[in-house]
Amino acid sequence: MGAMRIHIASDHAGFELKDVLVEHLVAAGHDVVNHGAYAYDPLDDYPAFCFAAGEAVVDEIEAGATTSEVLGIVIGGSGNGEQIAANKVRGVRAALAWNVETAVLGRQHNDANVVSIGARQHSVDEAIAIAEAFVAEAFSGDPRHQRRIDQLAAYETR
Numbered sequence: 472m473g474a475m476r477i478h479i480a481s482d483h484a485g486f487e488l489k490d491v492l493v494e495h496l497v498a499a500g501h502d503v504v505n506h507g508a509y510a511y512d513p514l515d516d517y518p519a520f521c522f523a524a525g526e527a528v529v530d531e532i533e534a535g536a537t538t539s540e541v542l543g544i545v546i547g548g549s550g551n552g553e554q555i556a557a558n559k560v561r562g563v564r565a566a567l568a569w570n571v572e573t574a575v576l577g578r579q580h581n582d583a584n585v586v587s588i589g590a591r592q593h594s595v596d597e598a599i600a601i602a603e604a605f606v607a608e609a610f611s612g613d614p615r616h617q618r619r620i621d622q623l624a625a626y627e628t629r
């Protein structure tokens with residue numbers, strides 16, 4: 472994969488990791504858009520940040536971009552609520568990646584357009600490896616996976 476636009480968001484629990492990932496992804500040549508949190512606030516709430524990142528990804532896809540060009544990353548303490556929030560955005564397929572393999576599978580099998588990472592579940596190096604693996608991987612395009620993704624999209628638009 473070449474350089475991509477990456478929409479990133481976190482709450483307070485993912486705030487430090489978000490800064491690390493932004494620096495890392497920018498250094499790798501990606502165009503990173505930060506959807507907050509913009510300052511550390513231990514009482515902030517993850518949904519709005521994750522909705523914003525998810526909507527930005529879907530807006531670009533609806534305008535013609537592919538998941539080889541745009542992806543999202545949402546970060547919290549566990550990643551659970553952040554995945555749930557992102558998946559509320561119509562068109563988002565957010566995978567909760569808890570190791571490199573689940574990040575890779577999220578792209579290969581699910582064409583996930585957002586990855587959720589639990590900052591409190593990993594060392595910084597592990598989290599970087601998870602984000603890198605997700606961004607680097609392509610959807611396989613296998614018809615059986617596409618068929619399942621189409622079923623999800625059909626359910627979402629009914």
Ligand SMILES: O=C(CO)[C@H](O)[C@H](O)COP(=O)(O)O
Pocket residue numbers: 482484485513517546547548549550551552553
């Ligand atoms: O992972 C999360 C949601 O799934 C949040 O980051 C987590 O719940 C925040 O916890 P706290 O308010 O206790 O810092």
